[in-house]
Amino acid sequence: MSETNKRVLGVNIIGIPTEEEYWNCPGVPSEKRMLKGPVAVIECFQEIPCNVCEDACPFGAIKVGHPITNLPVLDEDKCKGCKLCIPICPGLAIFVVDLSREGEARISLPYEFLPVPSVGEEVDALDRWGRVVAKAKVVQVLYSEKFDKTYIITISVPKKYAFFVRSIKVRR
Amino acid sequence: MKDVYDVAIIGSGPAGLAAAIEVAKHGCKKAVILDENFRPGGQLFKQIHKFFGSKEQYAGIRGFVIGETLMNEAKDLGVEILLRTSVIGLFNSNYDVKTIGIYSHDKGVREIKAKRIIIATGARENVIAFPGWTLPGVMGAGAAQTLMNIYRVLPGERVLMIGSGNVGLIVTYQLLQAGAKVVGIVEAMPKVGGWGVHAAKILRMGVPIFLSHTIKEAIGKEYVEKAVIWEIDRNWKPIKGTEKVFEVDLICLAVGMIPNIELTRMAGCEHIYIKALGGWVPLHNMGMETTVKGVYVAGDVAGVEENSVAIEEGRLAGISCAEALGLIDSKEAVEYKETIWKRLDELRSGPFGEHRKKAKYLILQEYEKRMKT
Amino acid sequence: MMVKKMVKRIWNHPILGEFKPKKQIIFYLDNIEIKAYEGDSIASALWANNIKVFKYSEKYHEPRGLYCAIGLCNSCTMIVEGIPNVRTCIFPVKQGLHVKRSNGR
Numbered sequence: 001m002s003e004t005n006k007r008v009l010g011v012n013i014i015g016i017p018t019e020e021e022y023w024n025c026p027g028v029p030s031e032k033r034m035l036k037g038p039v040a041v042i043e044c045f046q047e048i049p050c051n052v053c054e055d056a057c058p059f060g061a062i063k064v065g066h067p068i069t070n071l072p073v074l075d076e077d078k079c080k081g082c083k084l085c086i087p088i089c090p091g092l093a094i095f096v097v098d099l100s101r102e103g104e105a106r107i108s109l110p111y112e113f114l115p116v117p118s119v120g121e122e123v124d125a126l127d128r129w130g131r132v133v134a135k136a137k138v139v140q141v142l143y144s145e146k147f148d149k150t151y152i153i154t155i156s157v158p159k160k161y162a163f164f165v166r167s168i169k170v171r172r
Numbered sequence: 173m174k175d176v177y178d179v180a181i182i183g184s185g186p187a188g189l190a191a192a193i194e195v196a197k198h199g200c201k202k203a204v205i206l207d208e209n210f211r212p213g214g215q216l217f218k219q220i221h222k223f224f225g226s227k228e229q230y231a232g233i234r235g236f237v238i239g240e241t242l243m244n245e246a247k248d249l250g251v252e253i254l255l256r257t258s259v260i261g262l263f264n265s266n267y268d269v270k271t272i273g274i275y276s277h278d279k280g281v282r283e284i285k286a287k288r289i290i291i292a293t294g295a296r297e298n299v300i301a302f303p304g305w306t307l308p309g310v311m312g313a314g315a316a317q318t319l320m321n322i323y324r325v326l327p328g329e330r331v332l333m334i335g336s337g338n339v340g341l342i343v344t345y346q347l348l349q350a351g352a353k354v355v356g357i358v359e360a361m362p363k364v365g366g367w368g369v370h371a372a373k374i375l376r377m378g379v380p381i382f383l384s385h386t387i388k389e390a391i392g393k394e395y396v397e398k399a400v401i402w403e404i405d406r407n408w409k410p411i412k413g414t415e416k417v418f419e420v421d422l423i424c425l426a427v428g429m430i431p432n433i434e435l436t437r438m439a440g441c442e443h444i445y446i447k448a449l450g451g452w453v454p455l456h457n458m459g460m461e462t463t464v465k466g467v468y469v470a471g472d473v474a475g476v477e478e479n480s481v482a483i484e485e486g487r488l489a490g491i492s493c494a495e496a497l498g499l500i501d502s503k504e505a506v507e508y509k510e511t512i513w514k515r516l517d518e519l520r521s522g523p524f525g526e527h528r529k530k531a532k533y534l535i536l537q538e539y540e541k542r543m544k545t
Numbered sequence: 546m547m548v549k550k551m552v553k554r555i556w557n558h559p560i561l562g563e564f565k566p567k568k569q570i571i572f573y574l575d576n577i578e579i580k581a582y583e584g585d586s587i588a589s590a591l592w593a594n595n596i597k598v599f600k601y602s603e604k605y606h607e608p609r610g611l612y613c614a615i616g617l618c619n620s621c622t623m624i625v626e627g628i629p630n631v632r633t634c635i636f637p638v639k640q641g642l643h644v645k646r647s648n649g650r
Contacts, residue, residue: 315614
């Protein structure tokens, strides 16, 4: 139905990275690191003037420097996967991925819609094109006033969707 | 009754507020902001997303929170804010004391006087004409935002967005948050106009982006009921047979912004046409002063950019006024202006900012040329 | 997220929270009672009540309404308290206000 079914790719064309753009991005950690436990994935691929993530990490794992259009660089060893960077990104481009469990991927994402799902609820897991690719179970819902209305939702999906699922739809 | 102010600032958006704060911070007790809306804040109060930039421009904070912060700071510093007050004339703009004609619903037409004027009137939404474009239900993307976020009115239940620049992408996201369904975004270019992160946010919510498409017509009797879009080829010609029909009750146009330069023209300022900044923009120097002495500009009226730039340009205009009023010595003013220009250069770097950076330096150059003749 | 039928308000919003209007206001469009809230502009109140046609054009009698919502396009003008060409998008509602649609000029 939609022209984007042509699957045009490229961050500067459609906002969705090619595989090369993805793995070359300094904010994306190695798959090896994702297998060890939760780690931030900063899907910020373009030079835009913004450095909010730099100050948000309590472990100093994110560096932007000057000019502030630099892509954020993630130090995957310093990163503990604490998720505090997820709600502060104005572009909602930061996630935490944990591939340490057998057959399962845990993906933490920023959520700014109603209704807010509850822990244990089953939701639709959507890929970058908004297609429902799997059912996901909500394993954690984090919120604090400091997040300023952005919830951190952690879902569990089959491991093969680890690099595709970045949003959910609550089925109510 | 004629009042004489030190500084009159026209527009209470981020540029106007930042300018007022700067001037009042340095001791100016007679600053006034004039705005014809009954709610101040310009574009800020309808922005519910977190802003980009660095902490000097309140990055990471939602637009309306930044608006409240700036408003409160201006009020605490004693800046007078006159709402529902339209500026209808600028007279003797090249005199030491300028005359401003104002109109308000309750007090009618009056005159006020000010030694310095900062024009921060922002920009307005562009239109594209197509069959059915005048139907109610066809509105600017900013208007949909205003209805949703200021008045808590749902502008439509099924929406077609025209334009994939940052405004189109962000307003699409906000329409989803308000509970509307966006059937798609239409983009004439073969690529998205705005930032990748904004496109990614709405694509992953299932909103399709139709690249190389344009709107053919809006259909409806008394208001919008359907929209027809079609594909265009490399020569911008529509391709027959590629029509797609959507049932929608709202069509939003996010097709560019145009600086509101009526007052700068009235004041006699010189302008230059720069497409990258939205069209005709007033010439200005590093202190944001136009070719008319004592008249300054800041924000989108000086070139459509971003909130972060509007705040910094407002600060520049404010500092220049404070200097002209003798409230700050030249050395301190120059240092401060240079610090701000460094930040502006940074905000205008990268692939999305370079053309604006070049444009602004061209403005500074042209200003020097015109002032010499 | 609730949307009350026929009156298009956003009662609950993920960022703006719950809509808690302070005072209800009644004004009149062509002598028909319209419910609004303090803080509404005439234009926003009409839209909230699903009224989208603000006037008809002079020559071809085409419906016109809201375009920019911030006072810069003159698409939303109506006759307010007997005064023609008032930009309803920047005119706040008031109890008992009388608004009329113009037909042409």
